[in-house]
Amino acid sequence: MPSRLLLVASESQKLGAMVSRSPLTRGLVSRYVAGTTLDDAMAVTDQLRRQGLEVSLDLLGESVTDLADAERATQEYIEALPALAERAPGSSVSVKLSQLGVAVDQRACAQNLDKLLVAADEHGVLVEVDMEASSVGKAILETFRAVLPRHQQTRIAMQAAMRQTLPDLQSFQEVKPRIRLVKGAFLESLETAAQDKDEVTARYKWFTTWALENLPDPAFGTHDDACIAHVRSEADRLGIDRRAFEFQMLYGVRRQLQQELAREGYRVRVYLPYGSQWYPYLMRRMAERPANLLLFLRSLIGG
Amino acid sequence: MPSRLLLVASESQKLGAMVSRSPLTRGLVSRYVAGTTLDDAMAVTDQLRRQGLEVSLDLLGESVTDLADAERATQEYIEALPALAERAPGSSVSVKLSQLGVAVDQRACAQNLDKLLVAADEHGVLVEVDMEASSVGKAILETFRAVLPRHQQTRIAMQAAMRQTLPDLQSFQEVKPRIRLVKGAFLESLETAAQDKDEVTARYKWFTTWALENLPDPAFGTHDDACIAHVRSEADRLGIDRRAFEFQMLYGVRRQLQQELAREGYRVRVYLPYGSQWYPYLMRRMAERPANLLLFLRSLIGG
Numbered sequence: 132m133p134s135r136l137l138l139v140a141s142e143s144q145k146l147g148a149m150v151s152r153s154p155l156t157r158g159l160v161s162r163y164v165a166g167t168t169l170d171d172a173m174a175v176t177d178q179l180r181r182q183g184l185e186v187s188l189d190l191l192g193e194s195v196t197d198l199a200d201a202e203r204a205t206q207e208y209i210e211a212l213p214a215l216a217e218r219a220p221g222s223s224v225s226v227k228l229s230q231l232g233v234a235v236d237q238r239a240c241a242q243n244l245d246k247l248l249v250a251a252d253e254h255g256v257l258v259e260v261d262m263e264a265s266s267v268g269k270a271i272l273e274t275f276r277a278v279l280p281r282h283q284q285t286r287i288a289m290q291a292a293m294r295q296t297l298p299d300l301q302s303f304q305e306v307k308p309r310i311r312l313v314k315g316a317f318l319e320s321l322e323t324a325a326q327d328k329d330e331v332t333a334r335y336k337w338f339t340t341w342a343l344e345n346l347p348d349p350a351f352g353t354h355d356d357a358c359i360a361h362v363r364s365e366a367d368r369l370g371i372d373r374r375a376f377e378f379q380m381l382y383g384v385r386r387q388l389q390q391e392l393a394r395e396g397y398r399v400r401v402y403l404p405y406g407s408q409w410y411p412y413l414m415r416r417m418a419e420r421p422a423n424l425l426l427f428l429r430s431l432i433g434g
Numbered sequence: 435m436p437s438r439l440l441l442v443a444s445e446s447q448k449l450g451a452m453v454s455r456s457p458l459t460r461g462l463v464s465r466y467v468a469g470t471t472l473d474d475a476m477a478v479t480d481q482l483r484r485q486g487l488e489v490s491l492d493l494l495g496e497s498v499t500d501l502a503d504a505e506r507a508t509q510e511y512i513e514a515l516p517a518l519a520e521r522a523p524g525s526s527v528s529v530k531l532s533q534l535g536v537a538v539d540q541r542a543c544a545q546n547l548d549k550l551l552v553a554a555d556e557h558g559v560l561v562e563v564d565m566e567a568s569s570v571g572k573a574i575l576e577t578f579r580a581v582l583p584r585h586q587q588t589r590i591a592m593q594a595a596m597r598q599t600l601p602d603l604q605s606f607q608e609v610k611p612r613i614r615l616v617k618g619a620f621l622e623s624l625e626t627a628a629q630d631k632d633e634v635t636a637r638y639k640w641f642t643t644w645a646l647e648n649l650p651d652p653a654f655g656t657h658d659d660a661c662i663a664h665v666r667s668e669a670d671r672l673g674i675d676r677r678a679f680e681f682q683m684l685y686g687v688r689r690q691l692q693q694e695l696a697r698e699g700y701r702v703r704v705y706l707p708y709g710s711q712w713y714p715y716l717m718r719r720m721a722e723r724p725a726n727l728l729l730f731l732r733s734l735i736g737g
Contacts, residue, residue: 194621196629234623265569266622318497319569326499414721418714
């Protein structure tokens with residue numbers, strides 16, 4: 132509910148202050164979130180780069196219902212660019228178009244994205260557009276399509292589970308898009324998306340090969356061993372260099388694996404969220420991985 | 435991602451065992467969830483009924499990707515009916531059609547729902563169909579529409595924010611449906627749904643009047659003071675008895691208010707979740723209300 136998000140945002144500040152005073156809770160949050168400020172994010176970026184990892188910086192924030200919030204988010208992204216470009220060349224920023232207003236006013240959102248892209252080009256920073264629920268998926272793809280000719284480096288997340296993904300990808304004629312291939316995490320009908328776990332994995336593998344053969348510099352957003360193994364073996368089979376594509380994983384998820392892949396010469400980009408609105412993001416990570424909350428609670432309770 | 439849900443389900447069991455051993459964590463969970471078993475749910479139901487509240491029992495579970503899971507959920511609902519009917523006459527069960535398989539196979543889901551409705555009719559238990567993301571919203575409404583003539587007591591949640599809600603409601607000709615009016619909690623495009631907080635509240639109020647005038651026994655699912663006040667004043671103005679409609683609220687949310695309304699003679703139904711898959715539900719409640727997690731963490735840390 133829109134009103135809840137505002138509430139969450141303001142309570143996040145209080146929680147943030149409280150969490151940062153306690154070393155126990157700081158541990159849980161800082162596993163998944165770089166911190167609340169750009170300085171925090173840059174410090175973690177430095178650490179990750181020392182481990183041979185690249186980053187995609189995500190300014191935390193949920194879908195906006197007000198264009199003023201969308202402009203504010205755009206501005207905050209733009210303000211992050213100089214530091215990111217200077218301290219971590221080759222980095223990207225990941226942006227949710229719902230945060231730039233796509234559900235409120237698609238044209239205003241396109242203007243926000245364009246503003247961000249112009250500034251990002253000036254600083255040599257890549258922009259990656261996250262995919263969201265299918266209720267706004269079409270608007271997101273249209274907005275991306277409109278900016279692509281002038282900003283060909285821009286990347287968009289595409290979901291292997293969605294039946295529309297292949298026709299969507301094939302519809303790009305003159306400029307082939309950079310994509311981040313993900314499995315797809317939203318509730319969809321069977322007509323819209325594959326549901327069966329094995330089928331989704333099989334589709335992910337099929338799109339992996341297709342992307343390696345047809346698209347420039349694809350990114351593989353996955354934490355799944357089978358999918359990662361498939362990316363590696365297909366790249367080998369096709370004679371594609373380890374630097375001609377990349378893996379993407381969330382900050383705090385499969386950290387060992389991220390470092391191993393980097394040591395083996397693969398490009399690995401870590402999706403690194405920061406900002407005051409970290410609370411809903413953290414709860415989503417917790418919802419996916421009860422074991423993490425379990426560990427956290429155990430450490431608190433001493434059980 | 436489908437695979438995550440299975441993981442969450444199995445880890446929920448471990449977490450459940452751990453949580454139930456610790457009085458501290460038990461407090462957080464048991465504020466929002468009746469427990470893991472039907473016995474737990476019946477014990478809480480008894481408590482609530484002593485306070486003059488009615489219940490709608492929700493068997494926790496997420497969207498299934500496998501029809502065997504959908505049948506299992508249906509069967510578990512059916513098995514809960516005798517105890518519910520005997521110990522708490524007038525109760526309902528709330529069901530998510532995604533849990534009965536609507537995203538996998540709409541016809542199989544309709545059969546599951548029909549099986550549940552036939553059993554519920556035998557026991558005199560109402561069934562309420564929850565609304566979900568718009569990717570499956572149309573299939574949910576179609577499935578409801580198909581069963582309505584034979585099961586006219588069935589209730590469906592309708593979202594005030596959605597622009598389709600009025601035409602959908604007006605399209606019911608012979609049998610007027612019972613509805614639970616909610617604001618709407620999903621990410622939607624502006625063409626599909628109102629976004630502005632005040633506009634959504636205004637739409638909720640408008641639909642409140644419309645439902646009181648046009649529909650049998652409407653339920654108002656809201657925790658919002660302004661919306662509740664509007665329901666009360668419109669019912670007064672229209673000369674509608676306090677027992678001819680009901681309020682619905684989540685277990686653990688605005689508990690004082692629930693009891694106050696019941697004392698004033700309003701019908702109040704508490705949405706009461708139980709089951710082993712409580713973890714994602716609890717995280718959603720936490721995501722909405724950081725203050726609750728804050729209180730919980732404070733009590734743990736002694737801060």
